[in-house]
Amino acid sequence: MPAPSIxxxxxxxxxxxxxxxxxxxxxxxxxxxxxxxxxxxxxFVVTQKIVSKAExxxxxxxxxxxxxxxxxxxxxxxxxxRVLEVILRESRRIVRMDHGVLIAETRHGFVCANAGVDAxxxxxGTVTLLPEDPDRSAQRLQAYLxxxxxxxxxxxxxxxxxxxxxxxxxxVAVGVAGVAPLLDYRGQPxxxxxxxxxxxxxxxxxxxxxxxxxxxxxxxxxxxxxRGYDYQAAAGSGRELLRPPEQDLFR
Amino acid sequence: MPAPSIxxxxxxxxxxxxxxxxxxxxxxxxxxxxxxxxxxxxxFVVTQKIVSKAExxxxxxxxxxxxxxxxxxxxxxxxxxRVLEVILRESRRIVRMDHGVLIAETRHGFVCANAGVDAxxxxxGTVTLLPEDPDRSAQRLQAYLxxxxxxxxxxxxxxxxxxxxxxxxxxVAVGVAGVAPLLDYRGQPxxxxxxxxxxxxxxxxxxxxxxxxxxxxxxxxxxxxxRGYDYQAAAGSGRELLRPPEQDLFR
Numbered sequence: 001m002p003a004p005s006i007x008x009x010x011x012x013x014x015x016x017x018x019x020x021x022x023x024x025x026x027x028x029x030x031x032x033x034x035x036x037x038x039x040x041x042x043x044f045v046v047t048q049k050i051v052s053k054a055e056x057x058x059x060x061x062x063x064x065x066x067x068x069x070x071x072x073x074x075x076x077x078x079x080x081x082r083v084l085e086v087i088l089r090e091s092r093r094i095v096r097m098d099h100g101v102l103i104a105e106t107r108h109g110f111v112c113a114n115a116g117v118d119a120x121x122x123x124x125g126t127v128t129l130l131p132e133d134p135d136r137s138a139q140r141l142q143a144y145l146x147x148x149x150x151x152x153x154x155x156x157x158x159x160x161x162x163x164x165x166x167x168x169x170x171x172v173a174v175g176v177a178g179v180a181p182l183l184d185y186r187g188q189p190x191x192x193x194x195x196x197x198x199x200x201x202x203x204x205x206x207x208x209x210x211x212x213x214x215x216x217x218x219x220x221x222x223x224x225x226x227r228g229y230d231y232q233a234a235a236g237s238g239r240e241l242l243r244p245p246e247q248d249l250f251r
Numbered sequence: 252m253p254a255p256s257i258x259x260x261x262x263x264x265x266x267x268x269x270x271x272x273x274x275x276x277x278x279x280x281x282x283x284x285x286x287x288x289x290x291x292x293x294x295f296v297v298t299q300k301i302v303s304k305a306e307x308x309x310x311x312x313x314x315x316x317x318x319x320x321x322x323x324x325x326x327x328x329x330x331x332x333r334v335l336e337v338i339l340r341e342s343r344r345i346v347r348m349d350h351g352v353l354i355a356e357t358r359h360g361f362v363c364a365n366a367g368v369d370a371x372x373x374x375x376g377t378v379t380l381l382p383e384d385p386d387r388s389a390q391r392l393q394a395y396l397x398x399x400x401x402x403x404x405x406x407x408x409x410x411x412x413x414x415x416x417x418x419x420x421x422x423v424a425v426g427v428a429g430v431a432p433l434l435d436y437r438g439q440p441x442x443x444x445x446x447x448x449x450x451x452x453x454x455x456x457x458x459x460x461x462x463x464x465x466x467x468x469x470x471x472x473x474x475x476x477x478r479g480y481d482y483q484a485a486a487g488s489g490r491e492l493l494r495p496p497e498q499d500l501f502r
Contacts, residue, residue, distance in 0.1 A: 001263040003285045004465045004472065008259065012252040034254050096500040103500065111416040160452065164415055164501035165362040166423070167494050168433045168453030170460070182419045201411065202419030203464065209421070210461035213454065213480055214255045221255065229464055243418050249347040249354065250415035250501055 004230070010214035011036065011223040019056035024144025026054075027223055038149040043229060044141065045211035047222040048130055048159040048174055049121055051137045057129040058122065059086055073097070083117065086127055090115040095251070103162075106130060109242045110174060112161045131157065134175025135237045142177040152233060154178030158208035164250065171212035173204035176236040181205075183231075202241055203231070255481070261465035262287065262474040270307035275395025277305075278474055291402040294480060295392065296462035298473040299381055299410040299425055300372055302388045308380040309373065310337055324348070334368065337378055341366040346502070354413075357381060360493045361425060363412045382408065385426025386488045393428040403484060405429030409459035415501065422463035424455035427487035432456075434482075453492060454482070 014030040017023060027044070031037060038044075052058065066074070066081035070088055074081035077100045084102075088094075091104035095111055104115040108130065116130035131137045138155040146153050157175030162168075173181055181204030211224040245251060265281040268274060278295070282288060289295075303309065317325070317332035321339055325332035328351045335353075339345075342355035346362055355366040359381065367381035382388045389406040397404050408426030413419075424432055432455030462475040496502060 001285075003263055003287060004261040006259050006461075006464055008257050008461065010255040012254055034252075036254060098500050099498060101500065165494055165499060166453060166456070166492050168451045168456070168492065170453050170456050172417070200419045201463065202417060202421050205417070205419070205421050206460040206463050209457040210257075210259065210464060212452065212457050213257055213461060213477075226464075241417050241419065243416055247350060248416060249349050249352065 006210075006226055006228040008210050008214050008224060008226050009036065010221040011225070012221055014050070014221075014223055017050040017053040017222075019053060019058060021054045022144070023050060023054040024141050024148070027141070027145065028148045030223065038145055038151055038153055038225070039227060040151040041153070041227075041229070041231075042151075043154040043156060043179060043207055043226040043231075044145065045156045045158050045171075045208055045215075045224050045226065046138075046141060047215065048116070048134065048157050049118070049128060050222045051131050051134070051141075051157050051175075052128045053122075055131055055137065057131060058126050059129065061086075061125050061127065083114075083119070083127055086129070087115045087117045090117055090129055108134065108174070109239065110161075112159070116159060116174075130159065130174065135177065135239065136175075138175035138177035138238075152178070154231070154233070154236070156204055156208055156211075157238070158211065160212070170205075171208040171215075173202075173208045173238055173241060175238045176204050176240070178233060179204065179207075179231050179236050180234040181236050181238065181240045204236070204238070204241060257461075257477055257479040259461050259465050259475055259477050260287065261472040262476070263472055265301070265472075265474055268301040268304040270304060270309060272305045273395070274301060274305040275392050275399070278392070278396065279399045281474065289396055289400040289402055289404055289476070290478060292404070292478075292480070292482075293402075294405040294407060294430060294458055294477040294482075295396065296407045296409050296422075296459055296466075296475050296477065297389075297392060298466065299367070299385065299408050300369070300379055301473045302382050302385070302392075302408050302426075303379045304373075306382055306388065308382060309377050310380065312337075312376050312378065334365075334370070334378055337380070338366045338368045341368055341380055359385070359425070360490065361412075363410070367410060367425075381410065381425065386428065386490065387426075389426035389428035389489075403429070405482070405484070405487070407455055407459055407462075408489070409462065411463070421456075422459040422466075424453075424459045424489055424492060426489045427455050427491075429484055430455065430458075430482050430487050431485040432487050432489065432491045455487070455489070455492060 066085040317336040411420040
């Protein structure tokens with residue numbers, strides 16, 4: 001039996017992304033500059049940060065008038081009331097607000113710190129929001145890259161999320177196109193021939209995590225691809241990774 | 252700038268592990284059988300299941316006398332009272348018990364389904380427990396493999412854990428030896444020259460997740476290694492990944 005393997009390759013040399021840029025085109029240019037080209041089945045992982053910048057999901061903080069609630073919480077926690085106002089606008093539910101940490105459910109349904117609003121790697125005086133529709137962002141990139149290289153590809157738009165109980169953030173999938181985000185083993189036998197207990201693996205999150213290992217450091221590599229991963233092509237959606245509220249023990 | 256890359260390689264051909272086996276020796280044999288050998292800096296990811304089996308952390312269910320509490324909950328949820336009894340013995344705190352799901356904090360401090368007690372891929376009539384001390388398990392494997400190959404290596408003992416809010420399980424690190432599980436960017440500038448917000452990345456969990464992508468399917472590949480990942484060698488410990496209770500918003 002041959003050893004199964006994958007390669008995870010970072011794409012260096014991507015230029016700084018600005019609102020209105022064609023991100024697919026920039027990725028193709030960076031690949032070319034690095035002597036790389038996409039092959040059939042490659043899965044591209046792209047950080048939401050550059051997707052959001054290209055899509056103009058950047059907010060000038062001096063345009064924001066904070067509400068009284070945002071001002072009060074910001075004053076109590078030594079935060080910028082304008083940033084807090086943006087977070088509240090991006091949220092449909094506040095999950096926890098404690099220890100100076102704000103965990104919110106975004107309008108998409110993601111539960112994460114600050115509803116995905118982030119000042120890192122954003123121009124001074126601005127914050128970035130999550131893409132409006134990360135699946136559509138992934139689909140657009142998939143279409144552009146498939147057309148450019150004449151092969152079938154998948155795209156994951158990723159962000160780094162914290163987790164309850166565990167320290168540190170990990171990269172996860174927020175938008176998906178071209179790969180099923182969940183791999184379902186239910187009913188398949190384990191190596192004793194009995195049905196397996198742990199049955200659904202969030203492979204899109206694992207792909208995002210693998211990609212982060214080559215994106216690391218100061219995030220100057222916001223695009224990577226996974227080559228050699230054996231998967232069934234499927235439309236896919238980041239929404240499949242959201243646990244339905246009625247099954248959520250931690251609301 | 253060259254493209255940064257890593258390879259994630261599954262180790263096929265590992266024989267079925269039994270209590271008392273020298274797991275390091277079995278891994279060396281499997282590597283040899285597949286024409287592979289460890290190179291300096293490789294990070295081995297080994298599922299807790301085979302570690303637990305080698306260490307004899309296997310419980311015969313017919314030796315278990317369930318308590319009244321275990322019987323009552325089992326009857327209400329159509330579970331095996333003996334399995335529930337084992338779960339309760341492995342737990343220091345029940346985090347949630349609802350929808351037929353039991354989330355517990357293990358005696359190590361991990362928060363996971365069924366306190367890590369699992370019947371999949373275990374001999375009929377038995378369940379496996381998490382290793383007594385997963386860091387020590389990782390250290391022992393590291394020492395054996397470093398000696399066998401004459402190079403410096405790291406080892407992550409992994410398990411698949413569910414997460415609140417997100418569907419599916421992902422592979423995470425429970426024991427670590429030879430690599431710092433958290434990569435701390437605090438104080439380092441982002442690409443705008445300002446200190447980064449998202450600052451501590453759980454790289455050991457990302458390494459475990461990457462490895463799962465080649466371990467997939469019916470788990471007949473319980474060992475993989477990551478080659479080419481740029482890291483600082485450190486003692487490391489899975490305990491570094493546990494959020495201190497006083498900072499935990501989801502107890």
